Amino acid sequence: MTEPKAPEWPLWEVFIRGQHGASHRHVGSLHAPDAEMAIKHARDVYTRRKEGVSIWVVPTTAIAASNPDMKGPLYDPSDSKPYRHPTFFDIPKEIGTM
């Protein structure tokens, strides 16, 4: 392993839209030299059983993520706002479906 190492193919995140009109969903990642090859590889690695009808690939380095340590400050405030859920309100039976 003394010779200079060739650069590793960059990492891409793969998103696939399933059969039934749902959003593209993250399924995993893979290495590829460019976007075109990343889509080709994604097709081989992630859709061998008709898992999808559309593929997105995004360079992993292009993804910005929230800080896991901020979980509390970011998401806990929703805990005190149960009125954002419809079940918070009692609607009389005679009103029917609402």
Add this chain to the structure above:
Amino acid sequence: MYAQMVTSDPRDETVEDQAFQARIDAGEKIEPRDWMPEGYRKTLIRQIGQHAHSEIVGQLPEGNWITRAPTLERKAILLAKVQDEAGHGLYLYCAAETLGVSRDEMTEMLLDGRMKYSSIFSYPTLTWADMGAVGWLVDGAAIMNQVPLQRTSYGPYARAMIRVCKEESFHQRQGFDIMMKMAKGTPAQKKMAQDALNRFWYPSLMMFGPSDKDSVHSAQSMAWKIKMNTNDELRQKFVDLTVPQAEYLGLTIPDPDLKWNEERGHYDYSEPDWSEFYDVLKGNGPCSVDRIETRKKAWDDGAWVREALMAHSEKQKTKVAAE
């Protein structure tokens, strides 16, 4: 299993570490950007890396029969199975990469012997019946280990396992299908099926790793939920499920001491020869040298392709920038 004898790094008892263990005990998933003890990270890299290498090296014993499959249909099925193994290897490499190691690094560690692959793939596949035995027994044993790993504490590993398990059942069933065909075939074919079972039985039992009393790293890995069951638990489960399947095939498990134990509600069975297991892990299996040489050749022969595609990609980028 596909990851055997993974050494786990001891954990320091810091406050962070206790909080980390509490998260695991509460059933939370650990994600790549979360704080984790160095030992957890290193142990997982070894375990997932070894698992990935096993999938990749595991293509070789079966690839051996693609050109010699008895029918075009069997060839297409085997090809699809081997392609799945490549996919499983890739899912796992990606999971390991979220821990801060690159796929190329892991590949180099496999090729220079710093990382291992499962002992089972150091055995040769001598006849077509071995394709049946490998699918039935080897993939069967793998499923036994991988199903509980879908609940492992490390998110990317658990998600990779879910994908793998979805596809693994096809592998085992195609193997059993081959065994059924052979076992119901001519006397020569049935003999071939029995011979495959004879050769793969004990190596399959070895896949689960040494007996619990000799498995030094289990306790830490189980606390971290990166190992979900003990080696002996899974091995017993495998034996209990497989014996009736062999009976259905009309084949004999090559263990004269195998018998149902009414009291335990399990089969009693003979332990494999553990000295053979340790020897194979050291790289002295019948095909150990050949497997690594084949991987090394594939890696070296593919270097110009990897480099050329990178060069092309760079050239395209400069072209776009110039326009």
